[in-house]
Amino acid sequence: MLSRVAESIYWMSRYVERAENVARFIDVNLNMMLDASGMDQQWWPLVNTTGDHVDFEKRYGAATQESVIHFLTFDRENPNSMISCLRAARENARSVREIISSEMWLQLNKFYLTVNDAAATGGGMESLHDFYTDAKLSSHLFTGITDATMTHGEAWHFSRLARKLERADKTSRILDVKYFILLRSVADVGTPTDDTQWAAVLRSASAFEMYRKRQGRISPKGIVQFLLLDQKFPRAIHFCLNAARDSLHAISGTPMGSFRNNGEKLLGQLCSELAYASVDEIVNTGLHEYLDALQDRMNLVGDGIFETFFAQRIPEPGKQMARQRTQ
Amino acid sequence: MKFRDYETAGFFDEMIGEGGRPRSAVRHLARNLEALPDGELIARQKSADRALVQMGITFNVYGESAGVEKTLPFDLVPRIISGSEWIRIDRGLRQRIQALNLFIDDLYHDQKIVKDGIVPSHVIASSKGFRQQCVGMNPPRGIWCHITGTDLVRHSDGQIYVLEDNLRCPSGVSYVLENRHLMKSLFPEVFAASRVRPVSNYPLRLRDVLEFLSPDASTSPRVVLLTPGVFNSAYFEHSFLAQQMGVELVEGSDLVVSDGYVWMRTTQGFERVDVIYRRIDDDFLDPEAFRPDSMLGVPGLMDVYKAGNVALANAPGSGVADDKVVYAYVPRIVKYYLGEDAVLPNVPTYICDEKKDLDYVLEHLPELVVKAANESGGYGMLIGPHSTKEQHAEFAKRIKADPRNYIAQPTLSLSRVPTVVGDHLEGRHVDLRPYILYGKDIFVMPGGLTRVALKKGSLVVNSSQGGGSKDTWVLADNDLAETDSTDASMGSGQTQIQSQSQSQTQGAAP
Numbered sequence: 087m088l089s090r091v092a093e094s095i096y097w098m099s100r101y102v103e104r105a106e107n108v109a110r111f112i113d114v115n116l117n118m119m120l121d122a123s124g125m126d127q128q129w130w131p132l133v134n135t136t137g138d139h140v141d142f143e144k145r146y147g148a149a150t151q152e153s154v155i156h157f158l159t160f161d162r163e164n165p166n167s168m169i170s171c172l173r174a175a176r177e178n179a180r181s182v183r184e185i186i187s188s189e190m191w192l193q194l195n196k197f198y199l200t201v202n203d204a205a206a207t208g209g210g211m212e213s214l215h216d217f218y219t220d221a222k223l224s225s226h227l228f229t230g231i232t233d234a235t236m237t238h239g240e241a242w243h244f245s246r247l248a249r250k251l252e253r254a255d256k257t258s259r260i261l262d263v264k265y266f267i268l269l270r271s272v273a274d275v276g277t278p279t280d281d282t283q284w285a286a287v288l289r290s291a292s293a294f295e296m297y298r299k300r301q302g303r304i305s306p307k308g309i310v311q312f313l314l315l316d317q318k319f320p321r322a323i324h325f326c327l328n329a330a331r332d333s334l335h336a337i338s339g340t341p342m343g344s345f346r347n348n349g350e351k352l353l354g355q356l357c358s359e360l361a362y363a364s365v366d367e368i369v370n371t372g373l374h375e376y377l378d379a380l381q382d383r384m385n386l387v388g389d390g391i392f393e394t395f396f397a398q399r400i401p402e403p404g405k406q407m408a409r410q411r412t413q
Numbered sequence: 414m415k416f417r418d419y420e421t422a423g424f425f426d427e428m429i430g431e432g433g434r435p436r437s438a439v440r441h442l443a444r445n446l447e448a449l450p451d452g453e454l455i456a457r458q459k460s461a462d463r464a465l466v467q468m469g470i471t472f473n474v475y476g477e478s479a480g481v482e483k484t485l486p487f488d489l490v491p492r493i494i495s496g497s498e499w500i501r502i503d504r505g506l507r508q509r510i511q512a513l514n515l516f517i518d519d520l521y522h523d524q525k526i527v528k529d530g531i532v533p534s535h536v537i538a539s540s541k542g543f544r545q546q547c548v549g550m551n552p553p554r555g556i557w558c559h560i561t562g563t564d565l566v567r568h569s570d571g572q573i574y575v576l577e578d579n580l581r582c583p584s585g586v587s588y589v590l591e592n593r594h595l596m597k598s599l600f601p602e603v604f605a606a607s608r609v610r611p612v613s614n615y616p617l618r619l620r621d622v623l624e625f626l627s628p629d630a631s632t633s634p635r636v637v638l639l640t641p642g643v644f645n646s647a648y649f650e651h652s653f654l655a656q657q658m659g660v661e662l663v664e665g666s667d668l669v670v671s672d673g674y675v676w677m678r679t680t681q682g683f684e685r686v687d688v689i690y691r692r693i694d695d696d697f698l699d700p701e702a703f704r705p706d707s708m709l710g711v712p713g714l715m716d717v718y719k720a721g722n723v724a725l726a727n728a729p730g731s732g733v734a735d736d737k738v739v740y741a742y743v744p745r746i747v748k749y750y751l752g753e754d755a756v757l758p759n760v761p762t763y764i765c766d767e768k769k770d771l772d773y774v775l776e777h778l779p780e781l782v783v784k785a786a787n788e789s790g791g792y793g794m795l796i797g798p799h800s801t802k803e804q805h806a807e808f809a810k811r812i813k814a815d816p817r818n819y820i821a822q823p824t825l826s827l828s829r830v831p832t833v834v835g836d837h838l839e840g841r842h843v844d845l846r847p848y849i850l851y852g853k854d855i856f857v858m859p860g861g862l863t864r865v866a867l868k869k870g871s872l873v874v875n876s877s878q879g880g881g882s883k884d885t886w887v888l889a890d891n892d893l894a895e896t897d898s899t900d901a902s903m904g905s906g907q908t909q910i911q912s913q914s915q916s917q918t919q920g921a922a923p
Binding site for chain 2: 087088089090091092177180181182183184185188191192195196199240244337395396
């Protein structure tokens with residue numbers, strides 16, 4: 087398929103997933119604030135999660151519920167707000183409408199229009215919870231429609247690759263910021279508030295119930311184990327990277343266990359490391375440092391994909407071209 | 414909803430005939446509309462509007478900030494054409510496109526028609542659409558203009574006239590297909606009763622035409638649609654057609670020329686392209702051959718084309734025949750090449766380049782419609798009766814400065830079709846653009862895009878100037894013609910033999 091098209095599908099998929107994760111961050115924080123009456127409102131970690139804290143401080147100053155929600159949901163100047171993500175996803179989809187199924191376009195367009203309408207009315211604070219729940223469902227619907235209506239060929243694999251990479255990145259950010267903030271309030275350890283907050287981390291990733299089944303008691307290490315290293319939970323980083331790797335190899339045709347380009351090499355290395363990592367080692371050497379390095383390496387995987395598939399150079403005129411006649 | 418209160422106001426109405434009674438071809442529809450309970454018309458109109466926004470069937474408007482999308486307003490009362498009238502239109506369109514193709518081919522070779530004094534040489538030489546680069550060129554299969562959209566209007570005399578030929582990149586066919594789709598969901602009961610000829614096979618016909626042009630018949634040809642990109646006003650259509658045909662939609666930067674062929678950049682390397690349905694004007698097609706500042710085209714494309722290693726539709730240079738001055742000569746062109754009179758007449762046209770006509774035009778500006786020879790989309794146009802004295806003076810100045818660039822026509826009284834305005838129907842002026850494909854044979858789509866001027870009294874139907882569109886129903890005349898209702902119910906009569914789906918067994922584990 088065309089490189090430009092592959093790139094558009096890749097970003098369409100990443101941006102939808104990003105918008106969904108923003109909805110997750112906010113929704114779970116709203117719930118947590120309800121449970122923790124009397125406690126300091128914790129909105130700052132949310133801005134931190136997205137990595138756009140510099141822009142936020144410059145334009146908003148204090149992190150209140152209202153300012154953070156606006157910044158992350160409806161602010162068109164913030165490139166990672168829900169509305170910006172959906173606009174970008176929609177623009178990408180618009181440029182590949184002939185490749186994706188019309189059902190996918192319809193759903194993405196509806197999703198965008200819903201958030202756009204909410205932006206126009208300011209969202210309405212009392213219905214915020216419904217709004218974010220709907221947003222998560224809209225994204226799931228889009229993913230479901232993609233899986234059910236699009237040929238599972240190259241384009242589909244690009245969309246899956248992108249979604250899994252984005253999800254792995256976002257789960258790592260949820261884990262990083264929450265872990266960092268929560269562990270600092272040592273006084274809270276073991277209190278009901280503490281448990282509520284850990285539960286919130288899991289709920290951010292829709293992982294609460296599945297965690298219960300697998301790990302039982304809530305513990306920081308158990309949560310790291312589950313969200314970082316689990317190979318069966320669909321929002322766990324290891325699970326996502328394995329799926330991304332499978333799609334990458336399906337696209338290139340490179341046999342598993344080997345590599346032909348930089349993206350495959352880096353991603354393969356990451357997956358193997360996660361398979362043989364232990365949560366004790368990670369926590370002892372510092373979770374934050376570990377996750378930070380992980381995010382950097384996932385970005386390098388993204389760079390590798392860009393180099394290999396989207397930004398090919400035109401070969402010198404001559405024999406090379408002629409061999410690649412239409413298959 | 415009753416037609417009793419509907420005013421035809423002295424205009425030719427496509428739906429309501431003499432004595433305020435619906436014409437015979439539209440009786441089904443009229444009865445159905447009249448039977449709608451109060452409020453139902455407006456409810457269905459709203460449902461259509463909503464569907465358009467949700468489906469993202471939009472165009473971009475030039476002159477507004479980039480990326481502003483609007484939907485083309487859709488009116489749910491269709492324009493209906495009887496089968497017998499269509500036969501004549503169909504014949505006229507075939508005749509016209511055949512003659513125009515012979516004309517273009519002649520212009521780029523011997524120019525016999527000029528030598529024989531039928532069309533003056535300076536008209537050709539000064540036409541912006543005439544491409545020196547194309548002289549002596551032989552397009553694949555000898556066809557220049559494969560895709561045409563011809564604008565037709567009906568005057569108060571009841572006669573259909575050709576208003577304009579669009580031989581470069583006519584747009585709008587996607588709306589025809591989407592409008593039909595919408596109408597079927599909005600008025601299924603009328604569809605079942607009327608015998609409407611289907612339009613949905615257009616994309617496949619188009620693909621057939623494009624594949625027919627492939628220079629390499631030995632393999633299954635690689636066809637692509639070349640778009641200027643997502644900010645072009647017709648981008649939705651480009652993407653829609655590519656999707657419906659199942660071909661790749663490409664931008665200039667996706668294509669490269671190397672080794673005497675055109676290639677497209679894919680995730681698996683470079684693949685050869687055989688046929689390009691280009692929706693980019695000649696000017697921007699190849700910066701090495703035409704405008705050097707074009708960022709939209711493919712450098713070196715024309716060399717590959719001339720060498721016969723890629724086909725372009727429409728052929729570069731075809732635009733010479735949709736120059737509005739050349740238009741004035743089309744009846745003579747038909748006669749010259751085919752030895753027949755034109756089935757569909759032109760609107761009488763004054764050529765400002767001819768002294769006698771120029772004097773008449775300047776004296777009668779307030780009654781005439783003046784058009785610039787190379788403009789489209791309703792730009793560069795003066796509608797005399799609807800303009801101010803200042804505008805008349807301004808146009809007089811422009812015409813005198815460059816008479817070759819202007820033609821004038823009497824202001825036509827375009828026919829009207831009932832159109833939803835609030836909770837009732839009012840007449841609004843319409844035109845019609847049918848689409849013609851020229852490949853192995855000629856195909857005329859039964860129907861076309863009916864554009865409607867939504868503003869009361871307005872005669873400008875262009876989407877960029879407040880126009881909307883309607884579905885166009887060409888009725889099947891005899892039992893042999895395929896219709897959309899038979900299309901829709903296909904398969905219902907077949908016996909279905911299928912094993913039953915498995916269900917969960919209650920309480921009994923195997």
